[in-house]
Amino acid sequence: MNLNLQNQVASLANLLNQKNYQQVISSADALLKQHPKADVLFHLKALALKNSGSLEAAVLSFQQCLELNPKQPEVLNNLGNTYKLLQQYDLAIANYEQALKVNPNFVEAKRNLVLAYQEDNQLIKALAIAEEILASNPQDVSALTSKANLLKALDRYQEAINVYQQVLTLNPRYVNALHNLGLTYKLLEDHQSALACFKQASQLAPQVAEIDFSLANTYFEINQYPLAEQSYWAAINKKPLYVDVHSTLNEFYWQLGKHQEFGKSYQLVLDKMPNSPELVTAYVQQLFAAGADQQAKAVLAKASDQGKHYQLTALAAKVAIVDGNAGLAADHYKHSLALKFDVDNALDFAEFLIKQGEYYQALEMIEKVELIQPYHQLNLGFKSLCWRLLGDERYHWLCDYQRFIKPYQLPVPQGYDNLPQYLAVLENTLLSMHDKVHEPLKQTLKNGTQTPGRLLHKPVQVIQELKHSLTQVVHQYVSELPDDPNHPLLKRKSNNIQFSGSWSVKLRPNGFHVNHVHPDGWLSSAFYIKVPDFSQFPQKSEHAGAIKFGESGIALGEREVVERIISPKAGQLVLFPSYVWHGTYGFNGDDSIFRMTSPFDVIPV
Template identity: 50%
Template sequence: MQNISSSTITKKLQQLFSLLQKGQTKVVLEELTLLLSSVDDNADVMHLAAMAHKADGAIDKAIDYFIKSININDNQPQVHNNLANTYKQNLNSKLAVKHYKKAISLHPRYIDALKNLGLLYLNQQDLGLAKNNFEQVLVLSKNDVSALTSLGNIFKAQHEFQTAIQYYQQALMVNPNYVNALHNLGVAYRMSGEFLLAIDCFKKAQIIAPNLADLDYNEANAQFDMGNYQEAEQAYWRSLHKAPGNCEVHETLNEFYWQIGKKSEFGKSFKLAIEHLPKNYLLRHAYAESLLSAGNQAHAIIIVEQALKLEKTPDLLHLKGKLLASAGDIKAAVLLIESSLLKQYKLSNALDLIELLIIDFDYEKALLQIAYAEQIAPKNQLLIAYKSICWRLTNDQRYEWLIDYQKHIQIYDIPVPKGYSSRAAFLDELQGVLLSMHQTEHEPLKQTLKFGTQTPGRLFHKPIKQIVELKNAFEEVTREYISALPKDNLHPLLSRKTNQISFAGSWSVKLKPNGFHVNHVHPEGWLSSAFYVQVPDFSHYPQTSEHAGAIKFGESSMQLKEREKIARIVTPKPGMVAIFPSYVWHGTIPFNGPNGVFRLTAPCDITPRED
């Protein structure tokens, strides 16, 4: 092997690094091939080879060269950081964390590695660890705008919007043109119900970054929240003109058309984008999902078959399985979804398989799938709900331990907030506020609601007097419910007993005549509730059920016919709150009545707060 001096190698590496920065990756790889034939023990050469292969898209080769560099010299924090970035790109979070930590141990003031590790934790929803990393960055650099913004993102993820807003504002004081902070400040304002402030942030950011489609998309969402439908529609289309392949924007735009009653426009954006991007199978997949949600299975299967000709992805196989199931071919659907999970395991797809196995009487196999999925998502309430059905149908005594329909479902009258002469006076004011938020014509596509409307956003984050009073009243009855629960460290409800709670979701539903909620659970909750603001006197109108308008518990969404069982029915009245475990199946019984009659509720989900 030719002997090359270290100064010659250093000079050569500088030249090649400059070429790599200019995007001349192929030239660098050719030169490195010659250099590597003469030098096989230089860590810097291996590091540059890794970076060049990564730039060329050869991730596995890049990882090999990073490891060779480290094997020659393990004390290189930058190489460990770059290797961690590559593992993160390759979806190997465990090894990414290992090498970020190694980089930081070698160089405790390595800000890039601290931030990169923090971002990885944030992506994994390990919010406490992420917060710790970004706080370390601020100790080293108190005005680091990306760290300030990331801390804002952490508090936003915890629904602590006011704290998040403070961090974004602090970042913008350092750099008023930092788009990431300005964008997320707008999102936080929107999530806390400050729609005008949100739109102002998005418009300012659009001036700085006019090609960033997400800014138009989030402005559209805020305009929709305000009922400014023309402005929302225009902003959605601006976003799609900038990013025609963005499936999330297409789905939201078509959801928008559905809810406001412009069904003639439904699917238009997908069709135009598919014409423009004919080889984009993801667009076809998203379009088929939207069609399925809208009840158009026949058109959805045509689009799925077109997409499968482009790419046989696990998600497309899963979607075809769902469509076969909707057509009644359960066994073929099971085979397809099983094959998709063997190629790539996804919890959402596994949940669909579990449901089909239960429908097909295969409870043993369903329970095996549940046990595997619980290793990934032990608190997922839908998994527990499916388990409850399997246990009931196999006469497993644990079913009665899991759900006590008398003790676990409790009914309260909402406390009367201070300043009101009666509960009725509070409900009257609250009803006016809530009705002003129900501006759409139809229910959301992917919700359990049928023949009604649902408010957008998070109700309890709106800075409106009556909503704040309602949230405070909910906290009071929720703590009363929790205080009465016993402790059982093995029980999925009782083991999480705590006084530290958060409202994970809150909204209002206006049910019209013939309206109802299909049976469902709340997968991301711990406790769920139904609060009744307005309940008509159903006895004034002919009804098909003596329990019209009531909430029922125990019957699943799987339409198991004689295998279904309603365990409890609760008749609502204005001011009543029902609180129950989020994994308990529940739905409503439809009611009849003339146009103008409605039932108004304000449900919410509650989770233990994780500081």
């Protein structure tokens, strides 16, 4: 590299550090016309593109750099980081691994590989790389924290606690470890230890809103609602554009029936900071979920970045659908995805295309999502709909309602004479947890309540007995599945399983679950704790309270079909693939009756 080019590269590096990304891009392009084989210019341009959010263009520039000089571990690492941002974890992992082949001692690439494996739910592989870093430096606080985070994700909570405490012995003021230690205690339902960690972390870092958020969520779980509300607002005051806090606070108001407070946090911040597309997006989404379509339209109409921001453009598509303008909706979705390919928006577009009868176009969108998230269960659910509506035989191969949907009776836990005795104890325990007024906004139940937190992780004897018995049934179900390396359900068969979600639902008369899938699961189930005698009341359907499979949640009218119906009894559970569409029939009765279930999701580890 000649001296003049060296000086120009140094100047570009300074501009990059100063975040003058557009100037770096334009200057690099001009220099590449003179020096087309200067790989460092492609690298600098790629970094500027990545930092400015043009991820696909950044990938191309990184690749051009590597074509000129493939043995550059830093470039491979940066390309991996870009793929990670694009949620293309297999490609991210491949580039980190290639960087380590060039330089086996490249610790930064190892750290990023840990994160990519973790994001891709390959937790055991991530843990192995973290251990590899620690083998060279046992007191690497960052690697120790990653190890503890992975142990927490693997539900190995006591081990995680031990490692977090090891980190805090090395660095007592390491707020990240202290905060995560509190989150681990919270997962164990040790709320007092969690609160102690959060309060200590808050003293060390009083301006960190994330700690207030954790305090609020913990207070919410133990029904200390005034303290929860106070902590949510503390987080918003410190970080006004903290979208997750706004969303959770307004969910909090909704479930407690404080509808007069619903939306106020958004309004207060947007009055002062109107140019926040992320906050507008969250507000509009919650308004749509609450059925306030006209208010949602009014809020969106005030947004100045419509057409420039991918989320606002996608929401404009939803408004066009509400207004009955399908052509405009399609244009908005296409424009949104051109601005940024977001999986959730792509799935919304796929749903729209299915409703319009454009099944092949929907399948094209579904295939694009598969490249990023091959096991996204809603995506598979939409694929099943397209295949059925096109008369494709693969529909039956994918869903096989007789083979893959199985009812079981729960094994009686030790210490109980019979199942009804156990169910009575479990019911009384769960009733105390159903203390909200309304169902969560974005959940599928209507006219009922749902418990917060992860039910099967609660250190309550009767719940741990339930978890043990459910685990037995899940293992039996998995052992009965056939082998097929090409099937999205069967190729993930594993005896190592994890309950990724668990909760309890109490449905009142006229309550039901709208048809849905479980997007983040592999296997899903509903365990029936209390099923009233529906014959005591006049019912609209002979299937009152039953669970149905096959009918989608996107209201296809005459194109819908119910493939299977199961009328469960107390003590039964039904296991099925998480991508299979399912819902329930409502039931009538007086205020004295209710139906209680304990649904859950399982994923392979």
